[in-house]
Amino acid sequence: MIRALAWRSVTSRKLRAILNGLGIVLGVALIFSVLSLSRTIVTTFDELFSSVYGQTDLIVSGADYAGTVDESLLEKVRAVDGVDIAVPSISSIVTLIPKDGSKPGQDDQINVTGVNPGDEDLSGSQSVAGRGIEKGHEIALDESFAERKGIDVGDAIDVSAQTGLETFKVVELVRFGEGLDFGGQGFGAVPLDVARKVFAQPTGYGEIDIALKPGANMTDVRNELEGLVDEGTEVRTPSDISDDINSQIQGFNIILYFFSAMSLFVGGFLILNSFNMTVAQRMREIGMLRTLGGSRRMIARMFLLEAVLLGLIGSLLGIVLGLLLTKLMVSLVGNVGLPIGEVKYPPSAFIAAPVLGIAATLFGALRPALRAGRVPPIEAVLSEHRAKPLKMTRRLIAGSVLVALGLAGVFTLASSTEAPTPVVMAGAFGVIFLFSGVIMLGPVVVPALVRVLSWPLRKLTPIEGRLAADSSRGNPVRTASTASGLMIGIALVAAIGSLGSSFIGSVSDDLDRELKTDFIVQPSVFGGGGPQATISPDAADEIAALPGAKTVSGTRGIFLSTGYGKNYFAMGLDPATHAEFSSPDYVNDGAAVDDALATDSVTLPEALAKAKDTKVGDTIELKGPRSSKRLKVAAIQKGNSIEAQSIVMSNDNFFAIYGVEGYSQILVIAESEAARPQLQKSINTLVKREYPAFEALSNEQVKEQMKDQINQVFAIFYVIMAVAIIVSLLGVVNTLLMNVLERTREIGVLRAIGSGRWQVRRIIIQESLLLTSAGAVLGLIVGMALGYAFVKGIDASSGGVGFHPPVGVIFAVALLAVIFGVIAALLPARRAAKMNVIEAVSYE
């Protein structure tokens, strides 16, 4: 009997059920696709490593920022008992120059390894076409990259390498794993001697890969090897490396989980509101059931059963949608340039997603169900149900306390450099507290907000605006909770937007302050690691000879891994012109820094100095493929420019250590402002001819490029939040429909005394606008507070970031609030306008 009632309730209120169900569908789809996405990413890396290190047992490589492995080590390694094969290699990233003359992008980068053609192949790749590399400018490419770029065996390809433009002949295509696609990035191999030249790595090895003899004891061999190598070199297994990377991915995954959990939370919230409304609407029916002898428990069970039914159907459909959504997300991640393989759907996602979906539904339905159980039978007789007055003061205090605790928790998370579980918990609870606090404050804040927001509407269309505002304020709890659902989604968007704009803003500020150049000639894409593509010093001389050029100076650069999960850049520059090009922000007195740089000193980024506990006056050892040197720390630098994030030394010292002669950037100052446009044109013409991977950018263009990159990274979070916002819009539709239903008589009267259909529609649309804009305003405020706490926290720990309000996001949200407001009102407004006037006015 209860089951039948629950079922009928779902089927007889189809629209409501569809709206609720859709919320669950979207939430479950999101959870499912995020689980699948993270599994896909992890699997990609696992496959990547098992492919690249297919038959490798141990890897000897440079530790920290020290760089390379001594060549003399190879023979010692080969002599160790238990070592079967030891293969040395160096590697770098080069950029493929597109044949059609377009600008190279992230997906034109090739990770190239230099290997001795005669050496055993310890990777897990198999040849699918052509023959192995032998000598000269020959390259083997991975099949999926070649396929995507339309390259075949026998083709010649142009790449921008460390020594400039190089042409290679493709002699072989290889396949990693099962058609593994590394999301844009290509893999290649060239003969070691050629690699030494084009990578500008005359000596040393990037790593030595080792295969053990059958039966050899891994631990013994490892111990012996560790005894052999010095401080700057380390011995690892492939799984050590993939664990390292996995733990970095984990951070990304936690953020994904968090955002999708929030979407589901919004979904649960939608259900909560909706069931609350249903209970209010069915007071009489419930009272009647109670009068007839229905127990409290039976009533509550009826509602919960309805929820389970919804959750079940919603979850199933959610999985179907999730399968599609995963593909979208995977392609978004691919756009950022992260390697990503074939989509994997983990079996756990098929269980976890619907379980969470049903749990969210039950969470939403529980309170209303219990409330329904407590309806006294007398309600069946009384026609009007009066809402209990709210305890405003208590709400105000509790809400404010939660908001304060929440912001403190977020600050704690952001301000710690590492993220042990308690800190992560503080952050997660912080966000939950913050939202719960705002939700509590809702019924106090939202009606006041609606009043303010309705002002322009009341000016524009006095009576419609007035009635719309009255209706939203008539049921403050319902209005507030609907707006709160929207608030959560928008707050997260605003928080992410705040982070993005703060990073971008801080970096541009620093660039403005630190960079005094007019143009920078640099590669259109920077490689993810290792030495960067370079441009010959000759090009710098040619640029200096162009009319309008005043000062021209080159910098050299290489990415260093510090083993802290953070990358630093080593940068060589010309101390003589340094002061002309930049004004670094040193934490100590920087007066004599350039003189010191010219001899035997470096400057360090603040974060690295902190992490390594290095002070001004200490010396550090830098090890490169050409030589190693001990250099003195002359200064410690703050800021966000590439220089401020780099270990900075003179170009001479840089060449002596890393052997890179080409420049990764050429800095240009024009004679006058008027000379700039022409100069930029002539530089670009000159550069494009021989270095297609390079371009001359004004400071503004540099900033634009950086903005684009940051926004691309954030795209995936915006997609997730879009789902949360859509879910909350369903809540708006729900509330509006309920309001229309409750005000049947009022709307009927308005029509009877002469309101046109459009006037009635306008009232509902305006009501919707008030709801969405209240949610948007609240969301922007809360989101920016959240972003502010985050940014301040990061600034307290790492420094260099100031809060910049996300102006673009604010405008976008304001615009979307209006658009969504109108969209959400379409259906309810239609209902109101089509209402039968005669029935409405005689309806009791």
Place this chain on the structure above:
Amino acid sequence: MEQQVQKTATASQPPADAAVYVRGLTKVYESGPTSVEALKGINLTIKRGEFVAVMGPSGSGKSTLMHILGALENATSGEVWIGGQSIIGLDDKHLTLLRRDAIGFIFQFFNLLPTLTAEENVMLPSLIAGESAGKLRDHAHELLDLVGLTERREHLPSQLSGGEQQRVSVARSLMRDPDLLLADEPTGNLDSKNAAAVLDMLRDVQAKSGHTIMMVTHDATVASRASRVIFLRDGLIDGEVPGGDANRILEHLGALES
């Protein structure tokens, strides 16, 4: 049928002094295979300034007549003129304008908007017409004075008694100075004392302002306050008596039902 309506509409002109002029009005409700004929050919003229009560057993068609005269529902055939304007064949937009400008409604359940004050409720029809509140206030005050609620202008409906609410509703119906005032059981939801007071007020107002009123009721005492009582049975007009004598009305009613 449409053509027929057109023909008859152009065939005759209402007398100059008619506020309501109805000829051959029929209304058929179609629902699937069955159809119900609610009005079977009504001829009715209400002169300007008349106060007419309409009575009849339930199902006699008096509500339907009222809804059609109130431009809430379309006729199936026949002619209907309100204040010299034919309302047959008008689209929704023009019917809406007609309701707003030419007709005033007084409902059994008052139907005031709960969030608006008495004064705002009175001004509502003009506010809907897009007029600004500032200019309407004086007229609203006059109307509230007329219905005896001068002191209650700022009160919300929930702060008013039923009788007071119905007075506000009367003031509202007069706001646009309509050609026809339609009252649907205006005292049906009031106790006898308040009902009498509201009716007195209504008659008083009508006498002073000269508005035309058509009132639907089932209460002979209430109907007796009108100047003329018209009886409906089975969708047709079945006699009429002058107002004033409740007993005569009851007699006629008894005859109808037997």
